[in-house]
Amino acid sequence: MTFRALNHAHIAMEETKPLARPCAKCRAQEATLDSRSQAVCSDCFAKFISTKCIKQIAILGKETRVPGHGPPPPNTAATGDTTSARRYLVGLSLGVSSSVLLQLLNENIEFQLARGRNAPFELTIVHVDASSSLSLGSQQQQSDNAAEEILSKYRQRYPRFDFRCIPLSAALSLQTIDWTALTPLTLPDSHPSKSPAGRLSELFDNLPSAASRTDTLRLFIRHILISTSRLERCQALLLGHSTTALAELTLSETAKGRGFSLPWQINDGALPVVNYSSSIKTNSPEVPAATAAAAAETVLIYHPLQDVLRKELTTYATLTSPPLTALISDLQDKTIATSSSAVVSHKDLSIEEVMFRYFAEVEENYPSVVANVARTTGKLLRLDGTAGGENTTTWCGMCSMPLDEQGDKRWRGELGEEEKTTTTANGTAATGGRLCYGCERTTLG
Amino acid sequence: MAPSLCAICKTQRALIKRPKNHTKLCKACFISIFEDEVHHTIISSELFQSGEKVAIGASGGKDSTVLASVLKTLNERHGYGLDLVLLSIDEGIKGYRDDSLETVKRNATQYDMPLKIVGYDELYGWTMDQVVETIGKKGNCTYCGVFRRQALDRGAKMLGIKHVVTGHNADDVAETVLMNLLRGDLSRLSRSTSIVTGDSRSEVKRSKPLKYSYEKEIVLYAHHKKLDYFSTECIYSPEAFRGSARSLIKQLERVRPSAILDIVRSGEDMARLVPGEPSPSSVAEDDSGGCGSQNGRTPGNEMAAMDKELRDNQAFEGLEIDVTKTMPDSKMAQKEKLWDLPLRNAGSKGVTRQVLGNCKRCGYMSSQEICQACTLLEGLNKNRPQIQI
Numbered sequence: 001m002t003f004r005a006l007n008h009a010h011i012a013m014e015e016t017k018p019l020a021r022p023c024a025k026c027r028a029q030e031a032t033l034d035s036r037s038q039a040v041c042s043d044c045f046a047k048f049i050s051t052k053c054i055k056q057i058a059i060l061g062k063e064t065r066v067p068g069h070g071p072p073p074p075n076t077a078a079t080g081d082t083t084s085a086r087r088y089l090v091g092l093s094l095g096v097s098s099s100v101l102l103q104l105l106n107e108n109i110e111f112q113l114a115r116g117r118n119a120p121f122e123l124t125i126v127h128v129d130a131s132s133s134l135s136l137g138s139q140q141q142q143s144d145n146a147a148e149e150i151l152s153k154y155r156q157r158y159p160r161f162d163f164r165c166i167p168l169s170a171a172l173s174l175q176t177i178d179w180t181a182l183t184p185l186t187l188p189d190s191h192p193s194k195s196p197a198g199r200l201s202e203l204f205d206n207l208p209s210a211a212s213r214t215d216t217l218r219l220f221i222r223h224i225l226i227s228t229s230r231l232e233r234c235q236a237l238l239l240g241h242s243t244t245a246l247a248e249l250t251l252s253e254t255a256k257g258r259g260f261s262l263p264w265q266i267n268d269g270a271l272p273v274v275n276y277s278s279s280i281k282t283n284s285p286e287v288p289a290a291t292a293a294a295a296a297e298t299v300l301i302y303h304p305l306q307d308v309l310r311k312e313l314t315t316y317a318t319l320t321s322p323p324l325t326a327l328i329s330d331l332q333d334k335t336i337a338t339s340s341s342a343v344v345s346h347k348d349l350s351i352e353e354v355m356f357r358y359f360a361e362v363e364e365n366y367p368s369v370v371a372n373v374a375r376t377t378g379k380l381l382r383l384d385g386t387a388g389g390e391n392t393t394t395w396c397g398m399c400s401m402p403l404d405e406q407g408d409k410r411w412r413g414e415l416g417e418e419e420k421t422t423t424t425a426n427g428t429a430a431t432g433g434r435l436c437y438g439c440e441r442t443t444l445g
Numbered sequence: 446m447a448p449s450l451c452a453i454c455k456t457q458r459a460l461i462k463r464p465k466n467h468t469k470l471c472k473a474c475f476i477s478i479f480e481d482e483v484h485h486t487i488i489s490s491e492l493f494q495s496g497e498k499v500a501i502g503a504s505g506g507k508d509s510t511v512l513a514s515v516l517k518t519l520n521e522r523h524g525y526g527l528d529l530v531l532l533s534i535d536e537g538i539k540g541y542r543d544d545s546l547e548t549v550k551r552n553a554t555q556y557d558m559p560l561k562i563v564g565y566d567e568l569y570g571w572t573m574d575q576v577v578e579t580i581g582k583k584g585n586c587t588y589c590g591v592f593r594r595q596a597l598d599r600g601a602k603m604l605g606i607k608h609v610v611t612g613h614n615a616d617d618v619a620e621t622v623l624m625n626l627l628r629g630d631l632s633r634l635s636r637s638t639s640i641v642t643g644d645s646r647s648e649v650k651r652s653k654p655l656k657y658s659y660e661k662e663i664v665l666y667a668h669h670k671k672l673d674y675f676s677t678e679c680i681y682s683p684e685a686f687r688g689s690a691r692s693l694i695k696q697l698e699r700v701r702p703s704a705i706l707d708i709v710r711s712g713e714d715m716a717r718l719v720p721g722e723p724s725p726s727s728v729a730e731d732d733s734g735g736c737g738s739q740n741g742r743t744p745g746n747e748m749a750a751m752d753k754e755l756r757d758n759q760a761f762e763g764l765e766i767d768v769t770k771t772m773p774d775s776k777m778a779q780k781e782k783l784w785d786l787p788l789r790n791a792g793s794k795g796v797t798r799q800v801l802g803n804c805k806r807c808g809y810m811s812s813q814e815i816c817q818a819c820t821l822l823e824g825l826n827k828n829r830p831q832i833q834i
Contacts, residue, residue, distance in 0.1 A: 037756065209700075209701060210700075211700050211701045250626065251623065251626060251693075253711075254622065254623070254626065254708055254711040254712070254715075255697050255701075255704050255707060255708050255711070256704075256707055256711075257703075257706075257708075257710045257711055258711065259710065259711025259712060259713075259714045260711070260714035260715070260717075262711075262715065262718075263718060346696070346699035347700075349699075349700045350700065351697060351700055351701060351704070354693070354696045354700055358693050358696075362627075362748070365748070365749075365752070366748050366749065366751070367752070368752045368753075368755035368756045369627055369748060369751055369752050369755065371755070372627070372628075372629040372751075372755050373626055373627060373629065375629065376626060376630075377626070379631060379719075379720060380631070380715060380718040380719065380720075381718045381719075381720055382718075383717065383718060404714055406717075407710070407713065407714045407717070410713075411710055411713070413489050414485075414486060414489050414490065414640075414657070415482075415485070415486075415657060415706075437707075437710060438707070441703060441707060445703075
């Protein structure tokens with residue numbers, strides 16, 4: 001799966017036959033692709049994509065070298081393992097972006113091994129399987145074992161990596177979600193007779209709309225990835241978001257009222273992890289305010305494909321040998337169907353799907369605009385919502401982002417809205433933790 | 446099926462499903478809650494002072510007509526003590542303004558308010574028809590928008606009025622938030638959601654009391670109050686970019702009705718996150734929406750122009766070295782709270798802050814030495830049509 005750019009260049013130089021349209025980068029091969037207003041050959045294109053990814057991985061490599069960031073590599077003391085190999089967790093949706101990410105990371109390892117070096121990092125790959133417990137309207141996915149079947153193909157192709165398939169219902173037992181804040185939707189322990197999958201689908205049935213269900217699904221998957229990453233003592237969580245996906249996320253979260261926490265959501269870096277173990281009733285994170293940084297529970301989240309457009313990843317997936325498209329064909333079909341099929345009812349659409357359609361068009365015609373969106377949001381400040389630093393930060397029980405006390409107060413004042421006294425469907429008042437504006441929208445409508 | 450009753454009075458039949466949150470209301474309750482909400486916005490933002498003379502920017506369209514009607518009602522009901530005046534701008538577009546100005550004239554008698562019409566020819570020496578004659582239809586909305594922005598202020602000044610209210614609604618504000626995110630314009634993002642624009646340096650204060658009102662509710666209010674308004678698109682406005690922020694907002698509204706307000710909320714919060722902006726209340730030029738026309742608000746070529754500009758910038762990017770990107774760690778490790786850490790990119794490529802001054806020619810507030818209007822006028826007067834802003 002290495003690219004034969006050098007070989008090709010060599011051969012081409014010996015040949016004297018002039019090229020009809022030489023690649024703008026190597027000038028040695030026929031250009032077959034248009035990449036960012038340049039005609040390039042497929043080797044140069046693949047190299048370009050790979051460089052974009054490896055550049056980010058190198059930044060992460062420096063970050064994870066710093067002591068105090070994340071837990072130490074696993075078993076270093078016990079086994080006397082001298083390799084200071086980094087260990088990352090990759091979220092694999094089985095879609096184009098995360099599959100390409102996997103491919104690029106694998107290539108990077110092979111490249112290093114071929115040079116007689118150690119592997120620069122170890123990977124744990126996690127797929128969160130929503131299909132076995134949920135059927136989400138237009139997001140309808142495959143039948144029960146489909147995810148495992150597809151994963152086995154990935155295992156064949158990348159035998160080096162450890163692949164896990166975690167059911168979405170695992171979210172129900174996570175302590176990073178404040179279940180007391182979600183009591184209007186479900187009490188996870190109230191129906192011990194029901195299976196986790198049954199309780200999960202009950203929770204999703206109680207959500208007010210398709211938009212809310214998709215939003216909750218995304219948050220639960222994120223929670224599972226973060227928790228697994230900590231459990232596996234990985235130093236960072238890698239997500240496959242492309243430039244386009246980050247732009248979509250930016251506008252989607254803006255549309256859901258989560259503008260305040262956007263910089264926390266889309267930028268690379270350390271995120272605090274809040275733990276609501278059942279013994280602790282307060283909503284404060286298990287973080288001693290200003291003591292040792294090592295005690296702060298954080299997770300590093302990185303988006304190595306943040307500088308690559310989605311359409312470039314789709315092209316890249318066809319260029320590897322064998323093409324990645326065989327692996328992800330089902331999901332690609334799904335993606336195409338989503339983008340081109342006529343909207344039947346807006347009620348069944350999610351905000352994410354609206355943004356997906358919008359950016360498919362913008363990316364096609366105005367790629368630089370897409371790149372600009374994520375870049376711009378990256379400049380916004382991460383505030384912790386304490387407004388002056390007197391109070392300690394309070395975190396949203398569902399999305400784990402800081403609550404914006406100042407914004408909430410002003411908003412209630414300007415709109416004359418009462419503080420939402422959350423009552424459950426059967427009328428009992430909820431006493432639990434708090435949610436941010438966006439999560440209130442999602443859970444209560 | 447029994448007809449459902451109004452969710453507020455529980456006695457009348459519900460005839461209206463509120464676009465904002467889909468509650469079912471009777472006509473009277475809808476009108477009263479719409480007015481109450483605008484009243485609340487006015488009171489909580491302390492928009493007005495008793496005895497203040499306020500000009501309503503009136504185009505004859507639904508937004509400004511509803512604004513005039515609601516303000517008149519609230520002024521009488523709650524004793525604001527306002528002296529309300531209608532102020533209209535005549536761009537000098539034959540066949541467009543002729544009719545809408547007739548509407549404004551009727552509104553003036555219906556609401557018993559004085560009306561002042563100021564023409565572009567009076568203010569700038571050019572009517573829009575003359576501008577189009579010179580530069581053609583392409584890009585003329587830029588001229589119209591820039592001229593219009595100042596026209597209300599200049600007109601108010603002529604009348605000795607220090608406060609102009611405009612009919613910008615929640616949809617307009619949400620659109621501006623999304624457009625500024627797409628544009629990557631954080632400076633404007635931090636200003637665009639403020640209810641009051643213009644600070645101590647400007648002589649005229651601008652505000653938008655309908656900032657939280659849904660466009661659809663404004664239409665419903667106008668319909669049920671049987672208001673006399675005019676709806677025709679400007680004959681010069683071009684076909685808008687198909688996937689513009691406007692149509693995006695309409696789709697989001699269909700998926701989740703609260704989305705428009707949620708975007709406004711996000712925009713207000715993000716204004717506090719813009720680095721280097723002291724507070725969102727000290728604001729500069731009002732830049733929401735060029736004209737009252739649906740199409741004119743997002744000129745068709747804006748996306749393309751923006752894309753090209755960004756591409757051009759990218760060509761030079763390779764020559765820069767982002768210092769923070771190559772050495773992020775040493776400083777970061779020393780901080781106590783990890784989530785207080787500066788982001789890799791934050792600050793380094795900081796947001797360009799605009800310093801507000803006054804135009805040397807006309808005295809209108811401007812971040813440039815010469816304001817946009819005077820620059821455009823200079824071009825027109827030299828008969829040189831294409832000027833990049």
